[in-house]
Amino acid sequence: MEFALASIIGVLTAAGIYLLLRSRSFDVILGLTLLSYATNLLIFSAGRLAIGKPPVLVDGMAPTLANHTDPLPQALVLTAIVIAFAMTAVTIVIAVRSRSDNGSDHVDAGGEGMP
């Protein structure tokens, strides 16, 4: 499972960076989204992978990571997801507005040497 998770993170990051470097604003936004997915998975894996363990302490069980899942990375991921979600919305609004104002969805639309 570690290998699968690591591969997913790697592929998502590579695809995200590739899209981020492209010149159309839609591609850039998709790239940012993929990159944030990769980051969320990475943070999630910081709490170690555990299957079927509760994220809360139970009475009569020693409070170590052997008996439960680390809940903190899940809280961190939750915050990160919310922020990334809001940011994606903001970027889309700005990109749409920039396209209608500058007449092109190129990231440098309307600048020097651009149509």
Next chain:
Amino acid sequence: MIETIGTHLPVLPVLLPLLAGALLLLLERHGIGVQRALSTVAMVALLATSAALLRAADDGTVTMYLLGDWPARLGIALVADRTSALLVLTTTLLAIASLLYACAGWDRRALHFHALFQLQLAGLNGAFLTGDLFNLFVFFEVMLIASYGLLLSGGRGPRMRAGLHYVVFNITASTLFLIALGLLYGMLGSLNMAELAFRIGQADPANLPLIRAASGILLVVFCAKAALVPLYLWLPNAYSRAPAAVAALFAVMTKVGVYTVLRVYTLVFGSEAGELAGWAWTWLLPAGLLTLVLASLGALASKSLRMLVAFLVIASAATLFIAVSLDTVETVSAGLYYLVHSTFVAGALFLVADLVRRQRGVAGDNLDVAGPLRHSALLGALFAVAAVSTSGMPPLSGFLGKVLLLEAVPATNVAWVWSIVLVTSLLTVVALARTASQVFWRARPWPETASSPAPPQPAQVAAAILLLGYGIAMTLFGGPIMRYTGDAAAQLLAPADYINAAHGTAPQLREPSP
């Protein structure tokens, strides 16, 4: 009552603007007068709080404020020490002037201006006060989201393009920040800075390369915020397109990057960090020097007044990096003095540039053409004071800051640092003198046919004078301020107090946890 406020002092600089921002959103339909009144009340309260915070921190106590009453190693803590109190006060003073400028009429045109302004203040103050890396990320986001709104509201065309670059760049930097946080948490099991500092010294040697990578990513993120080479390319366009009052407030945003570098790298990777102690410092000095050269050349080559000021902001951040990277109490102390000074003066320059632009008719702030200029005596005087201060000529605060820094440079680095700082100061003087001669001396008489622009409003002039006045006050009270920055630098470079405060502060209501 007073005592209760005293114990909750560190959280107030975040809570007050948050509350004011929320109230302002509710009160928006009652008109601009109500919003201005509430903003003013909020700023007065914030000023009183910041001053009280500075007084409480002045005797060297590190105040830990446990949010949710969890012990610092588990929960989120706010920390007020000398440096963060100084920066909170600086932000407040800057914000008062930039709010005054906006209230002269611009705030009518931007949607939700007052609310966004307060939320940005909450983010800035939070970033200065937090003691937890993930919380720092959240406050960065609060600050950035508000800044996107402030930068873009009411904008169109070119400003949208600059805004898209700014937003995409900052989101990418935030994503990198999260990656570093994930790695650090996975390796060390905490994100509280004091706890990290404690654990990093005892980390498993096998994990050190990964921790090193994470801290490198973290440094890249902070340097991107502070516009260090090669991560400064987004700044000139975004800042020069921003409305003046917003650009003036943004003068403190690059300083957040410098502050976080100083905070995280003196604390977490400082003298307690064992093998990782200060490993990235050697890169900061050359990078700072290179940025300083490039920013001065950029200032020399800029075609508009606002672009010139934006490059001067980068130059001041680069000077700060030089001061920070030399890593002695004297240079960091000079750096803190210079940080406060350059924030005020850069804010003043943005305001003066906007005033000049409005009095030049069609020429705007374009430096390629000599246009007419109304009210040249007043604006010329304001510009002269700001220019003298920012370029580091005597007798104003810029001179004091630079002299202090140059005097404190350790002997091994004197040749490089002195020559580059002095040559770039000369380049800045040339750039400012060229600008002044183009705008003020070669100003043509106002054409008879065109209608003359409205004179600058008293509130706008007062805001610019207020910011310049801070700089002059920093010169007059140089002695006490330098004593304070010296103490603050000593406190920063000896992180043991901070770590002890984090360990020694017990929850007040909660049972001791395992």
